[in-house]
Amino acid sequence: MASNIRPPERIGFVGLGNMGAPMARRLAAAGYPLAVADANPEAVARFTAETACERPADLKALGAACRAVITMLPDGHTVRKVLLDANGIAAGLRPGSFVIDMSSSAPGGTRELAAELAKQDLSLVDAPVSGGVRKAVDGSLAIMAGGSPDAVAACRPALETMGKVFPTGGSGTGHAMKALNNYLSAATLTATAEAVLAGTQFGLDPKLMIDVLNASTGRSATTEFKYPTYVLPRRFDSGFALGLMAKDLRLALELARSTGTPRVLLEELSVLWDEAEQRIGFRADHTELVRFLEDRTRDPDRG
Helix, strand or coil: CCCCCCCCCEEEEECCCCCHHHHHHHHHCCCCCEEEEEECCCHHHHHHCCCCCCCCCCCCHHHHHEEEEEECEEEEHHHHHHCCCCCHHHHHHCCCEEEEECCCHHHHHHHHHHHHCCCCCEEEECCEEHHHHHHHCCCEEEEEEEEEEHHHHHHHHHHHCCEEEEECCCCCCHHHHHHHHHHHHEEEEEEEEHHHHHHHHHHHHHHHHHHHHHHCCCCHHHHHHHHHHHCCCCCCCCCCCCHHHHHHHHHHHHHHHHHCCCHHHHHHHHHHHHHHHHHHHHCCCCCHHHHHHHHHHHHHCCC
């Protein structure tokens, strides 16, 4: 069995966005030396100004400096590019090293990537997360870890600095679990928004509705946290992009189609979120779906 990755072993971290930066800070606080990279030089400059870490000249050099590399990137295509390009991370990693993809990626693509990396004696753990920026900051993310038992066990000490680890099974199962989780997350936000809009139009107070739902069977993470924190105060600043949620719905739909399982609601939901992305933009906060639905209420022809 592979030995566990514990401090002071250096870890590479690629992707210092809203989620990645606080996750990387958790690793640094636990004593792991870091080597970091991001497509945005300003993100790297901000992080290195706050946290002692290395800033390798390129991705190949980052791989060569580390025994494990974490990717926290927008999608699986970007993950493949930073890993497998001629001067990518995999070109620098030594045999026996680990790649931990904490992005939301297509489960089937993850299995293909794991097979390619295995040819270089590199182990892939797909370990996407749920919990948002707040839980990334306090280290209480839910981490869904797919891969061989030995690889997951080896990476577990590092992962546990960022949250609670749930081994999900073989390669790709972590990414499958994340896509399905976000399907349910998007469904509850959409259903709650539709219910609150209907109630408001009828004369109910939206705050009262949320209070009642939280004492009733309609409660969810949306009613308990998203509506009170981001929607009712009209903040819409959860830190998770609407376009990323729309992408995760497409991943969940691809998974459902590949398994031949029922997907009537998922099909409709994915279309709705794709329309919202086209209308208000990829970078809009995902809670702004409520604004999109409000606009459709005022002008049904805008859908």
